[in-house]
Amino acid sequence: MxxxxxxxxxxxxxFERIVARAHKVAVVIFVITFLAYGVAAWMAFNEQPWVxxxxxxxxxxxxxxFRLVSLGLARTGLRGETGTAExxxxxxxxxxxxxxxxxxxxxxxxxxxxxxDVGQPGDSGEPGEESAEPSRRGATGETGEGPRGxxxxxx
Numbered sequence: 001m002x003x004x005x006x007x008x009x010x011x012x013x014x015f016e017r018i019v020a021r022a023h024k025v026a027v028v029i030f031v032i033t034f035l036a037y038g039v040a041a042w043m044a045f046n047e048q049p050w051v052x053x054x055x056x057x058x059x060x061x062x063x064x065x066f067r068l069v070s071l072g073l074a075r076t077g078l079r080g081e082t083g084t085a086e087x088x089x090x091x092x093x094x095x096x097x098x099x100x101x102x103x104x105x106x107x108x109x110x111x112x113x114x115x116x117d118v119g120q121p122g123d124s125g126e127p128g129e130e131s132a133e134p135s136r137r138g139a140t141g142e143t144g145e146g147p148r149g150x151x152x153x154x155x
Contacts, residue, residue: 002094002103008110011087014078015107018091021074022104026066033063067100 008015036059044052062069075091078084094103 002097002106003090003110005110005113007087007090008107009114011083012111012114014084014087015111017078018071018074018087019104019108019111021077022067022070025070025073029063029066029070033059033066036062067104071095071100071104 036055040052040056040059042052043049043055071091075088078088091103091107094106
């Protein structure tokens with residue numbers, strides 16, 4: 001884990017703004033990417049396959065980086081504002097250690113925990129309860145079962 005719950009709580013407004021902006025930028029990236037795919041398909045049907053292939057490849061490469069780009073643009077919008085230096089520095093350090101997806105997921109989990117939607121990240125919940133519903137446990141590999149409760153090989 002990169003962040004302590006108290007640190008996220010102390011700078012909650014900054015992290016909420018970062019997460020909200022990152023999601024908005026991600027939506028814009030999705031729209032641009034799929035518009036580029038549409039243009040590439042149109043170019044392919046208009047007998048320009050090389051242009052279509054190049055455009056689709058560039059759109060794909062852009063799409064592959066959407067988390068990093070969206071988080072970077074979200075952070076850029078907050079630079080220079082008062083009270084954002086410490087959380088942005090912590091976010092930069094976390095991004096150096098781990099990928100954008102892991103860092104953003106951790107921040108979102110901490111924010112949900114603060115809101116009371118779930119327990120602390122990594123908590124097992126109430127005494128005597130399991131830490132996650134069976135579908136999540138199987139999907140994350142905590143048990144040998146697949147997402148539907150059967151073995152991973154389908155039996």
